[in-house]
Structures are given as C-alpha cells and as structure tokens.
Amino acid sequence: MRTLELDADGWGDHRAGQHLDVRLTAEDGYQAERSYSIASAPGEPLAITVERLEDGEVSPYLVDEVRNGDVFEVRGPIGGYFVWDGDEPEPVLLIAGGAGVVPLAAIARQRARVGSKAPMRLLYSSRSWKDVIYRDQLETFGIELVYTLTREQPPDWKGYARRIDDELLSEVAFPAAESPRVYVCGSTHFVDAAADGLVRLGYDPMWVRTERFGATG
C-alpha cells in the first residue's frame, strides 16, 4: 500500500469520490491502464492510494518502483455519479470493503474541509486490523467509525467480526426516515450485498450510490 502525490499538468480540480486512470507504456509500445480512486479532497494536492496486487501489471510499479520525478500518463478526473460535494444536510453512510475506503476517505476529508455538519458514519469491512488503510488518519476526520474485521481480530476486539449482513446493517445504518445518502465501494459481491441489504431496510435505491472495483492490478 502506498499513497502517491501526483503533479499533473493541466489538471482541473476534482470532486470527492472521483477516480483517475493511470496508463503505463512500455518501450515496445505495450500499454496497461488501471483506475485508481483519488485519495485527496478537492483543493488538496492530488493523491492516489494504491494497493499492491501480486500478479498486477501496474500496481507493483506504482507501489515498489516509481520514484520522485518519474513521469506517467494520467486521465481524469472521472465520475459525476459517485461524488459528494458537502452541500447536502442529509446524513451520509459510507460503506467500504477493503481498498474501497479510498474514495470514501476523500469524502470524509471533504466534509472536514467544507465544515459540513452532515452526520457521517463509516462502516469499514477489512480482513484484519493490519489491513485497515488509513488506520491513524481515520480517527482524525471527526466522523463515526464502525469496523468489521472478517478474518482475524486483535485479542481484545470489541467491534464486529463478520461479513456485512442485514442484521449488521440494521444496527449501523441511519434510520431510513432520515433519507440518508449512501456511498458503497468495494468488490462486486461486497457492494451488491450492502446495497441490497439497505434496500431491504427500506432505503430508496436512489439514495445508494455504488462503485464496484475489480482487482485488475
């Protein structure tokens, strides 16, 4: 895992929740392209957080090899759907599976940056405590944090220790009567389980914005 700050020529400002595409071109012309969520809030230096995937073509380069001053192609900012600007008063529920926390952390940073008073809660599903991205930073965002560690828990763990299910969602989600805004990001199975569960709790599907990502490396 590594957070990279990018100095992109001609880059307009982005919105919290957006992503960008990184394109690498080999000497023989072979190209590989991957999407990464933008980790920084609008107005902050542009940054992405990259999870290293073992057989990946792009992430091992970005995590292990790229150095200050290296140049590669970036396309974006991308996305007008999975975004939160901070001008709505409704409570916001963020649901992250693994590296899906990256755009949601940008939304939490945006809330702090614009001084939004919208209640915000992050439900973060991770394999273990050591896999939690932004462990220390999350505490500083001033939002409610709820963790579920699905594979391995520290000895004195008091949080949830299972995959997201309807019962867990009903305990964590804001009441449907408050018309909450929801952002879910993670693997396809994770996102569908969370989104379908919220609809069963009475959430309007239009409140639930989702972004599925695939481990393409």
Add this chain to the structure above:
Amino acid sequence: MESRVLDGNAIGGLLLELFGTDLTAAPCVCGTCGAREEMARLDVYVDCPGVVVRCRHCTNVMITIVQGRSRTWVDLGGTRALEL
C-alpha cells in the same frame, strides 16, 4: 475464470475519452425493458474482447465498445436513449 461484473464507473475514463464529457451520471434507457438508470448503475463486463454494458434489470446488452489499433467501434443498438 468467472467473468467479472463491474459497473459504469469502471469505463468512465474510456467514455470521457470517446465522448469528451463525463457519462457516468448520464441516464440511459434500456432498449428492451425501458429501465432508466445512470451509466454508473449499469453492469459492465470488461473481461470480454472489448467492453459489454448490460441493463441491470433485464440483462439486455445496451452498449458494446471494441477498440482497434487506431479506431473504436461503439454499438448503442440496445440503448433507447442516452441523456446528456
């Protein structure tokens, strides 16, 4: 290998390059069942030759995109309307 289903967010960059504007929030009407959903809410298969976009309600193929060396083919035959 099981084909991965992503969503319209995953092709936001490709669509931005092809159409010059962000389409992830653009409502699309399915040519078969008439369901209207934002591009980001459609099912997207990227493990095929090219990209296949399907309606999340009736699985109708709404859009296919195939990229060649110097040009790109976009088939919108399964989409009744795209709102920009």
